[in-house]
Amino acid sequence: MMNIGIDTMGGDFAPLEALRGIKKYLSENNGKNNVQLTLFGDEALLNAIITEENLPAGRIQIVPTTQVIDMHEHPTKALKEKTHSSIATGFHYLAKDRTDAFISAGNTGAMLVGALFNLKTIEGILRPVISSIIPKQGGGTGLILDVGLNADCKPEQLNQFATLGAVYARHILDIPEPKVGLVNVGEEEGKGNLLTQGAYPLLKANKAIHFIGNIEGRDTFNEKADVMVCDGFTGNIILKLAESIYDIAQNEQLENAYLNRFNFEIYGGTPVLGIEKPVIIGHGISKATAFCNMIYVAEKMLQTGVLQKLKEAVQQD
Helix, strand or coil: CEEEEEECCCCCCCCHHHHHHHHHHHHHCCCCCCEEEEEEECHHHHHHHHHHHCCCCCCEEEEECCECCCCCCCHHHHHHHCCCEHHHHHHHHHHCCCCCEEEECCCHHHHHHHHHHHCCECCCCCCCEEEEEEECCCCCEEEEECCCCCCCCCHHHHHHHHHHHHHHHHHCCCCCCCEEEEECCCCCCCCCCHHHHHHHHHHHHCCCCEEEEEECHHHCCCCCCCEEECCHHHHHHHHHHHHHHHHHHHHCCCCCHHHHCCCHHHHCEEEEECECCCEEEECCCCCHHHHHHHHHHHHHHHHHCHHHHHHHHHHHC
């Protein structure tokens, strides 16, 4: 039995859309009894929505919380002062093995601080990293990391990001031999700044990955690389640019199968890689589809034992 914890109070549309996402997940998995959902939030409010939305009660349990960490609060201060918040309580349950994974579309900073200070980092990890899905033109799916956790990096960190990304792509995205590319300003080996010049030979010598060399910005959406490695500053800019593509398509009323794949809700949320338990961070404007898919991501991470595989890959590196 997997027990997935969900912060129902985080995000712009909480808790209604979180509950609707849970309803969607349960309706798609009717009769599947190996996943229990633990909801952290305002008990009276959640029970009212559960009744109104007619959610099945058998696979849901509520842990009452009395506080909410708002989107613009200082993460560390909020976690210290709001110990009865849905995020703080969710991490307490995860750290104590009362849940197996934790999901939230709330304050991103609080989720990252909570993950780093409440959970153990996998032995050998230099720095945890967050990744994001990038839709590819040929119908495939790519992974880019880091996308914001580590704005300043060392070459050794990029090399480890590549190992983590390759393992995740293999077991979660079902890419048998993911091609790893280093995001750079040119294809040639000597291109780039001190970071990319230092990372290139490490990636080239890394036997745990299939390194294809440098990739440029124009390669982001084609199938040249499955895993794209960069520092968090660069990755976050690419991620936000990718998110804007879907918004532009919607505003211009462009109906296109490929552009529709830029809808972040399809992919759920962003996993924090490098810690010992699955933590999934959703977009603040997540609605039902995103919450549903975040549960699927957590479920697949648990089913595949991907975090143990990450641990093994790092220790062999």
